[in-house]
Amino acid sequence: MHDVATVVPLEDLALQVRFVDGAEGIVDVSKLVRIEGVFAQLRDAEFFRQVSVDEELGCICWPNGADLDSDVLYSTITGAALPGQASTVSA
DSSP: OOOEEEEEEEEEEEEEEETTTEEEEEEEETTTSSSSSSGGGGGHHHHHHOOEEEEEETTTEEEOOOEEOHHHHHHHHOOOOOOOSSSSSSO
């Protein structure tokens, strides 16, 4: 598992994410999840900015319980394979 060290909310449902191993990048949340159900509140910019790191789980989350898997974020940013999958980066 790749633990998130810091997260900074940006404009347009984007997050600047840095991992404990130093990898970092920007993720567009709207490309990872449907903005409905538990994620519907993310449309509210003030609520979106309440994102934080759950230090116990190493992932990012919002006060309503919505969270994003750190391995998915890491794969999106670095191109590293998800556990059990081939790499998303071409050689």
